Amino acid sequence: MSLTETAPQISADERAARLTEAGEFWSRRIESAPSTANLSYTVTGVGTGSVASTITAGTHTFTIDEPAGLAGDDVAASPVEVALGALISCQIVVYRLYAQNLGIEIDSISATAVGELNVKGLFGIDDAVRPGFEKVRLTINVTGPESDERYEDLRRAVDAHCPVLDLFSNATPIDVELIAN
Template sequence: MRLGRHTVRSDEPASLGGQDGAPNPVEYALAALLSCQAVTYRVWAVKLGIEVEDIDITIEGDLDVRGFFGLDEQTRPGFGQARVAVQVRGPETPQRYAELQAAVDAHCPVLDLFTNPTTVRTALTVVRLPEQASILDRPGKDGEGRTT
């Protein structure tokens, strides 16, 4: 799939019908939150004049696949919870880093997506094949019909 100028792949593990050749969509969601947190920490550290020598962020999430598979309609198909652990190194006081964390929590766009409802509008376009056409009847690249 294309994301701006970049091409990314997505897959699922074999247990979910994939080949495990790339991260799955929910792993990308966690990666988006992690990377957005890192960027937001750097931006707001500069903005607040808080020195950060290094920052280490880890993230994990709880996903109950019963919601995805429709096995339990009371279970969300998405994350029930995500946990972000931030370790910041630098010369500032713990209070200054708490101020930085508060600014990040208030301004991180992907954290906002995770914590607040977002309106999503989906447009569906259906392209129907002619009723008589099967895959064997459709023209190939050279305009000739395909045969087996």
């Protein structure tokens, strides 16, 4: 599946079965071999076009670019848009996972992330301005028969366990190695 294709539509029962099966699989696997809980992801990229990158993640290849105003060819979403997309995608996954685990019914879910970024940091115009987002507003819309309190319980569980929300919320140690030939 490419970045522009949509996921197949499945029924709520099929989704519930997949989520339950995945949870049970990982529980058994980690119980029998605790070290298997540690996963490593590798993504590679190569520069293309004006400032674009062709990214390979597992069997998936996609492009990330910048708009013309940031020297790009505007052939794909920008890195910060992809980061926001990763955040809302992870939120949707973890909402579905924890709704299943907590027995909370969701009829539909959608999310919006708005990132505020000041380009003075990116372009080195003002070193007091960070180059990344100054703030991100995340809105999750769920519909279903549950009470507001049940959905708030779900939000707290997701906030505590969403990997990409954690990346946005907490500093992650990064080792950078430059190899110049």
